[in-house]
Amino acid sequence: MAKVDELLRECSVRIVTASGFGTGAFVAPGLVLTCAHVIDREACGPLRVSWSGRELAAEIVACHAAPFPDLALLRVPFSEHPCALLDPAVELGDSLYAFGYTGEEPGGDSVTLEYEGPSLRPDELHKLKQGQVRPGFSGAALLNQRTGCVCGVLKATRERTSDLGGRAVPVSAVFSAMAWLVDKQQQHHAADPRWHNCLEPAQRARLQCCSDATGNPFLGESEEVIGRDDALRRVFGKLRAGNHCSVVGPPGSGKSALLRLLRPRLGEQLNWAENEVAWLNFRAIQTLREVQEALVHRLGGQRAGDWRSLMHVAPLRLVVLDDLGGMDAGANGLKMRRWLRGLHDTFGTRLLPLSNERLDVLFRKDDPTRDSPLAGVDPIPVLLAPLPVVECQRLVEARLARSTLPFAGYADLCRQEQQPGALLARCAARFEEQRWVGKRSA
Amino acid sequence: MGSSEELVGVKLPNGATMHVQATVLGGEEDVAFGWLSFDEVSKTLEGIAGAISGAVQKVKPTKAVVELGLELAVESGKLTTLLVKGNGKANLRIVLEWAT
Numbered sequence: 001m002a003k004v005d006e007l008l009r010e011c012s013v014r015i016v017t018a019s020g021f022g023t024g025a026f027v028a029p030g031l032v033l034t035c036a037h038v039i040d041r042e043a044c045g046p047l048r049v050s051w052s053g054r055e056l057a058a059e060i061v062a063c064h065a066a067p068f069p070d071l072a073l074l075r076v077p078f079s080e081h082p083c084a085l086l087d088p089a090v091e092l093g094d095s096l097y098a099f100g101y102t103g104e105e106p107g108g109d110s111v112t113l114e115y116e117g118p119s120l121r122p123d124e125l126h127k128l129k130q131g132q133v134r135p136g137f138s139g140a141a142l143l144n145q146r147t148g149c150v151c152g153v154l155k156a157t158r159e160r161t162s163d164l165g166g167r168a169v170p171v172s173a174v175f176s177a178m179a180w181l182v183d184k185q186q187q188h189h190a191a192d193p194r195w196h197n198c199l200e201p202a203q204r205a206r207l208q209c210c211s212d213a214t215g216n217p218f219l220g221e222s223e224e225v226i227g228r229d230d231a232l233r234r235v236f237g238k239l240r241a242g243n244h245c246s247v248v249g250p251p252g253s254g255k256s257a258l259l260r261l262l263r264p265r266l267g268e269q270l271n272w273a274e275n276e277v278a279w280l281n282f283r284a285i286q287t288l289r290e291v292q293e294a295l296v297h298r299l300g301g302q303r304a305g306d307w308r309s310l311m312h313v314a315p316l317r318l319v320v321l322d323d324l325g326g327m328d329a330g331a332n333g334l335k336m337r338r339w340l341r342g343l344h345d346t347f348g349t350r351l352l353p354l355s356n357e358r359l360d361v362l363f364r365k366d367d368p369t370r371d372s373p374l375a376g377v378d379p380i381p382v383l384l385a386p387l388p389v390v391e392c393q394r395l396v397e398a399r400l401a402r403s404t405l406p407f408a409g410y411a412d413l414c415r416q417e418q419q420p421g422a423l424l425a426r427c428a429a430r431f432e433e434q435r436w437v438g439k440r441s442a
Numbered sequence: 443m444g445s446s447e448e449l450v451g452v453k454l455p456n457g458a459t460m461h462v463q464a465t466v467l468g469g470e471e472d473v474a475f476g477w478l479s480f481d482e483v484s485k486t487l488e489g490i491a492g493a494i495s496g497a498v499q500k501v502k503p504t505k506a507v508v509e510l511g512l513e514l515a516v517e518s519g520k521l522t523t524l525l526v527k528g529n530g531k532a533n534l535r536i537v538l539e540w541a542t
Binding site for chain 2: 018019020021035037038040066070101102103119133134135136137138155156157158159160161162166167273
């Protein structure tokens, strides 16, 4: 039976861009996880993935830019490969292993590192020591030898010529940025037991215990949104004044939660009916035709080409552009951006884009002097900043209100300002670790 | 933090690439493998040359010889320049002559 480190090497790929190369790992069929800085969106040229002697063309599915979370997901037209199992659990002193493609060893090289703890700064990277992290290792999956699962994605070296160590993006940040990956992982590993078969019995038992998420008060969506009252007021203020409104915040900052809060209040706050607002998610929409189809469907029509006549009869007051980072930054996306901006010019429809970065950064290839349809829609966007310590405490207390657990067990995780997604992921991981320790000792 | 030397790939403004021996000054850096940009070196050279040329023009010599000892270095993943001692035991040597 293969050992889990062998299987990790089988999951690893070399990613080659026009400006260099890095590493990645299969995390779902046809999907490669790596660092955003590896793929270098500014550089023109093809993106290729090398795996087991094959050269595969790759396309970007998701990109959450550096410095944090600095993650990207690539799609390749091939799915007959093993996938790494992601799990956020990591403890001080855990021994970690990674396999990557460096300048000196383009065929692949290994490194072992020790987990030193989190960095108490907004990016909350894993700090690692006692291993030499060379250029080329970016994007390598970091295997926790205690749990048998991947707990991070290697991102940086602390000193390229010595064994000072490096830094890695935690898997909690991966799940926070790409929550849908959790389902993909579960589906894959339920159907393909290769990774589970490589685990030690104790590792399997731990995983089985943690996989029962029932009862974890930090998982799942909550009706209550903490610390975003001011952001919500600003959104309504802008829309009431007849302006567009852009909401910008990193993954896990609560953009989707804000939308859930906003949706039922549009009627009360702005006197708008539900059918006067369209909600588009650019993780699912790829072309202008799909945009038009979605709007026509909202307006009660059948064919994409009917959008103009339907808008003349009952124009939409607002189009919400969720996950705008998923929109193509090139010419295909530019068509969509021009068309959406045109809705306002012709029908007075306001736009509410939500994105991880400011629109002028997201679509920097659009010429700002001549043709940048979305760059100027809202010069002062609503920024979702990290929650202050007092709001972090309120958030954890609100989640714990559903259980009998004491706040004291999580108070130390609230001692710095942070985004709600990251805070909940850390609390959820601690809850699972404690549950596992409790079951083991029982 | 100590420093050591290694060969690094550099991309010139015209797109040509080469490998150069550079002093690694350390510092944290992302570890995607890529060609380093030569832009910072060009800017440094232009800056030093501009500063010296301004000073030399004020004293109006009939002949001026400037010798710079520059070494390439990598710091936090970026190519940079060190002003170092050259063969003449000086990192910057300027000879000015006036015709009598």
